[in-house]
Amino acid sequence: KADADLLFAEIRAPASGRVLRRMARVGEQIGQEGLVEIADTRVMFVRAEAFESDLRAITLGQSVRLSSRALDAPLLGKVARIGLKVNRQTVIGDDPATSLDARVVEILIEVDAEGSRRLSGLTGLQIRASFVPEPVS
Numbered sequence: 001k002a003d004a005d006l007l008f009a010e011i012r013a014p015a016s017g018r019v020l021r022r023m024a025r026v027g028e029q030i031g032q033e034g035l036v037e038i039a040d041t042r043v044m045f046v047r048a049e050a051f052e053s054d055l056r057a058i059t060l061g062q063s064v065r066l067s068s069r070a071l072d073a074p075l076l077g078k079v080a081r082i083g084l085k086v087n088r089q090t091v092i093g094d095d096p097a098t099s100l101d102a103r104v105v106e107i108l109i110e111v112d113a114e115g116s117r118r119l120s121g122l123t124g125l126q127i128r129a130s131f132v133p134e135p136v137s
Contacts, residue, residue, distance in 0.1 A: 075115030
């Protein structure tokens with residue numbers, strides 16, 4: 001019976017990853033938010049918003065320079081996905097003159113291996129993305 005009880009008491013993650021946040025401790029009841037928040041931080045992604053007027057200059061696989069006040073040097077990434085829906089801007093920039101009613105499309109950027117290693121402990125970090133123009137042929 002003790003072995004069977006132990007099997008029911010054991011908690012296993014559905015996937016491998018890193019614990020980002022713990023919502024309950026030993027002896028506490030697990031609430032609706034769950035026990036822990038986990039993520040695979042081996043490959044990091046940045047969610048950026050690009051103005052709809054800039055979309056014609058953004059392509060899949062395009063290089064992106066990523067910077068943050070929390071980082072000592074910029075990171076590199078590539079455009080992995082371009083959203084299909086135009087939304088209102090949700091990310092607020094540093095420029096107070098920027099229109100909050102701007103129309104944007106979500107761009108998903110895959111950070112390179114070195115950058116992913118550096119970002120792995122900083123989920124939720126505010127990043128500035130600069131899309132590197134494609135060379136004209």
